[in-house]
Amino acid sequence: MFALIPRSLIVRLSRASRNNLNQKPLIIESVNFLDSKREYHGDILSPSQVLGIDHLRDPRLNKGLAFTLEERQALGIHGLQPARFKTQEEQLELCRISIQRYQEDLNKYLYLTELHDRNEKLFFRLLTENIEALMPIVYTPTVGLACQKFGLIYRRPRGLFITINDIGHIFDVLKNWPEANVKAIVVTDGERILGLGDLGASGMGIPVGKLALYTALAGIKPHECLPIVLDVGTNRQSLLEDPLYVGLRQKRVTGKLYDDFLDEFMEAVVQRYGQNTLIQFEDFANHNAFRLLKKYRDHYCTFNDDIQGTASVAVSGLMASRRITGKKFSENTLCFLGAGGACLGIADLLVRAMVLEGSTIEEARSKIWMFDIDGLLANDRKEGNLEGHKKYYSKDHAPTKDFLGLVNEIKPSILIGASATGGAFTPEIIRSMGEHNERPVIFALSNPTANAECTAEQAYTITEGRCIFASGSPFPPVTVGGKTFKPGQGNNAYIFPGVALGVLTSGIHHISEDVFLLASETVAENVTEDYLAKGRIYPPLNEIPEVSVQIAIKILEYAYKERIATVYPKPKDLRRYVEDQQYNCSYEPSLPNLWAWPKTPYMKTKPLEPTKLKA
Ligand SMILES: O=C([O-])CC(=O)C(=O)O
Numbered sequence: 001m002f003a004l005i006p007r008s009l010i011v012r013l014s015r016a017s018r019n020n021l022n023q024k025p026l027i028i029e030s031v032n033f034l035d036s037k038r039e040y041h042g043d044i045l046s047p048s049q050v051l052g053i054d055h056l057r058d059p060r061l062n063k064g065l066a067f068t069l070e071e072r073q074a075l076g077i078h079g080l081q082p083a084r085f086k087t088q089e090e091q092l093e094l095c096r097i098s099i100q101r102y103q104e105d106l107n108k109y110l111y112l113t114e115l116h117d118r119n120e121k122l123f124f125r126l127l128t129e130n131i132e133a134l135m136p137i138v139y140t141p142t143v144g145l146a147c148q149k150f151g152l153i154y155r156r157p158r159g160l161f162i163t164i165n166d167i168g169h170i171f172d173v174l175k176n177w178p179e180a181n182v183k184a185i186v187v188t189d190g191e192r193i194l195g196l197g198d199l200g201a202s203g204m205g206i207p208v209g210k211l212a213l214y215t216a217l218a219g220i221k222p223h224e225c226l227p228i229v230l231d232v233g234t235n236r237q238s239l240l241e242d243p244l245y246v247g248l249r250q251k252r253v254t255g256k257l258y259d260d261f262l263d264e265f266m267e268a269v270v271q272r273y274g275q276n277t278l279i280q281f282e283d284f285a286n287h288n289a290f291r292l293l294k295k296y297r298d299h300y301c302t303f304n305d306d307i308q309g310t311a312s313v314a315v316s317g318l319m320a321s322r323r324i325t326g327k328k329f330s331e332n333t334l335c336f337l338g339a340g341g342a343c344l345g346i347a348d349l350l351v352r353a354m355v356l357e358g359s360t361i362e363e364a365r366s367k368i369w370m371f372d373i374d375g376l377l378a379n380d381r382k383e384g385n386l387e388g389h390k391k392y393y394s395k396d397h398a399p400t401k402d403f404l405g406l407v408n409e410i411k412p413s414i415l416i417g418a419s420a421t422g423g424a425f426t427p428e429i430i431r432s433m434g435e436h437n438e439r440p441v442i443f444a445l446s447n448p449t450a451n452a453e454c455t456a457e458q459a460y461t462i463t464e465g466r467c468i469f470a471s472g473s474p475f476p477p478v479t480v481g482g483k484t485f486k487p488g489q490g491n492n493a494y495i496f497p498g499v500a501l502g503v504l505t506s507g508i509h510h511i512s513e514d515v516f517l518l519a520s521e522t523v524a525e526n527v528t529e530d531y532l533a534k535g536r537i538y539p540p541l542n543e544i545p546e547v548s549v550q551i552a553i554k555i556l557e558y559a560y561k562e563r564i565a566t567v568y569p570k571p572k573d574l575r576r577y578v579e580d581q582q583y584n585c586s587y588e589p590s591l592p593n594l595w596a597w598p599k600t601p602y603m604k605t606k607p608l609e610p611t612k613l614k615a
C-alpha cells in the first residue's frame with residue numbers, strides 16, 4: 001500500500017552524510033516501509049509522496065531551522081537553509097522579538113498570518129503560549145480591522161469562498177477543499193461582522209480567526225477545521241464601489257434564493273464530510289441568525305455563536321457575579337440595551353437558568369426588560385417590531401425611547417449592552433446604576449472596542465470601583481481609589497472552543513441549550529475566590545485551554561447520561577480520551593522513527609532571556 005522510498009533518496013542521504021560536519025556516515029541496511037507511514041493532512045502517506053522541498057514549503061511540515069542535520073539530508077533539503085539548527089523554543093523567541101517590533105496591530109496581524117502560512121506548529125505554539133497578548137490580534141478587536149481592510153491585505157487564500165453563483169454546484173466547490181477529514185466549519189455570510197455591519201466577503205477574517213482559536217484554545221486539529229464565507233453580495237455601497245473589494249459586486253440576494261442556497265450548503269456539507277460535521281454560524285444578521293438556527297438546529301450539528309456562545313459567556317459572568325452579590329438570578333431586575341441575537345440569546349438562556357432555580361417561565365421573563373433601536377419592547381409601541389423572541393420580553397408599559405428614564409424607573413441590578421452602539425451607557429446611566437445598587441452589574445458586550453457601550457474606565461470610576469464589569473473586547477486595567485481592577489472579557493472565546501471540543505469528542509448530533517449552560521457553569525467554576533476579590537468574573541484568558549477541556553468533559557458526561565453520545569464504548573478516562581485527540585503544536589520527527597538517527601548536536605548559543613509579550 002505504501003510506496004517505497006526511492007533509492008535515489010537513500011543514495012543522496014549516504015553521500016551527503018559522508019561529507020558532512022564530522023557526522024558518521026549513515027548506513028541503511030533495510031527499512032520496514034510499513035513502519036514509515038505517517039499522517040499528512042490527516043491522510044496516511046508514504047514519505048516518497050511528499051517531496052523534500054515540500055517540507056519547507058508546506059506550513060504543516062515546515063520546521064524551518066529546526067530540521068536536524070539528519071532530516072535535512074534524508075529529505076534532500078540540506079543546503080536549502082543556513083547551517084544553524086534551532087530549537088522550537090529559540091524560534092518562538094524570534095517570533096516574540098519580531099512581533100514586538102511592529103507598532104500597529106494590523107501589522108502584527110499580518111506577521112501572524114504570514115507565520116500561519118509558513119509554519120503551522122510554530123504559529124499555534126506561539127498563540128497558545130501567549131493567549132493574552134495575541135488573542136486581541138488574531139481575534140477581537142484587530143480581526144475587525146483586518147476584515148475592514150481585507151481587500152488590501154489579502155495575500156493567499158485560507159478557507160472557501162462559496163458564492164451565490166455556485167448554487168447547484170456547492171458540493172463540487174466543497175470537493176475542491178484539499179482536506180478529506182474536516183470536522184468543524186465556521187461559516188459567515190458577512191452581513192453583521194462584529195458590530196461593524198455588512199462587510200460581505202471581507203468577513204472571511206472572522207471564520208479564520210475563530211478557527212485559529214479552535215486549535216489554540218481547544219486543541220482541535222487545524223486540518224479538521226474549515227473556514228467558509230457564503231458570498232451572496234453586500235449592501236454596503238462603499239464596498240461595492242471599492243476597487244479593492246474581492247467579493248461579488250452585487251447587492252445581497254435575499255428571500256427564496258438565499259434560503260435555497262443555505263439549504264444546499266448544509267446538505268452539501270453533510271454529503272461531503274458526514275452528519276457529525278459541526279457547523280458554527282457566525283456573524284449573520286439577526287433576521288437570518290434566529291431563523292436559520294431554528295430551522296437547522298434539530299437537523300444538523302450546528303449552533304450560532306453570536307446567539308448561543310454570547311449567551312453562554314454572559315450567563316457564566318452572571319453566575320460568577322452571583323457569588324459577589326449573593327442574589328439568585330430571579331432576585332434581579334435585568335435591563336438589556338439591544339434586542340438582537342446576543343441579547344435575546346442571553347435572555348433566553350437566563351430564563352432557562354431561572355427556571356432551573358425554581359421560577360416559572362412567566363416570572364423569569366417578567367424580570368427582563370429590553371430596549372432596542374425603537375425604544376422599550378412595550379406591547380403598545382407603534383414603531384418597531386415585536387417579532388420572534390422579542391414578544392416574550394415585551395412589557396405592559398407605556399412605550400418610551402428614553403433609556404435613562406427607564407433605567408431610573410426600573411432600577412435594574414444588571415445592565416447588559418449588545419447594541420453595537422459605542423458609548424450608549426452614558427455617565428448618567430452608569431451613575432444611576434451605582435446609586436441604586438451596592439454592586440451594580442454592567443456588561444458592555446459589543447465588539448470591537450469602539451462599539452462597547454461604555455469603557456471599563458467609565459464603569460469603574462463612575463461607580464467608585466463598586467461595579468462588576470465585563471466587556472466583549474479587552475480593556476486595560478483600571479485603578480480607582482488605589483485599587484486596580486482587571487476588567488473581565490466576557491467573550492465567546494471562553495465557550496465555543498470547549499463546546500466544539502465536547503461536541504466533536506462525544507459525537508452528539510444536536511446541541512441543546514443545556515450544553516451551553518454546562519459551558520457557562522464550567523467557566524464560572526474556574527473563577528477562584530481570589531479572582532472574585534479582585535473583581536474578576538472570568539478566569540484569565542491564559543486558562544481557556546484548560547477550561548475548554550473541562551467543558552468538553554462535562555459535555556461528554558452529559559452526552560453519555562442523556563444517551564445522545566454516538567461514540568461507543570464510553571471511554572473510561574474522559575480527560576485522557578479528550579487530551580489524546582488534541583493537537584500537538586510541538587515539533588515531531590520528520591523521519592520514520594525506525595530510522596534511528598543520531599541526534600544533531602545543537603550549536604551552543606547564549607541562553608535566551610525570554611521576551612515577554614505585552615497584552
Ligand atoms: O468575535 C467576538 O469577539 C464575539 C462575537 O462573536 C461577535 O462580536 O460577533
Ligand SMILES: [Mg+2]
Binds near residue numbers: 194282283305306
Ligand atoms: Mg460573532
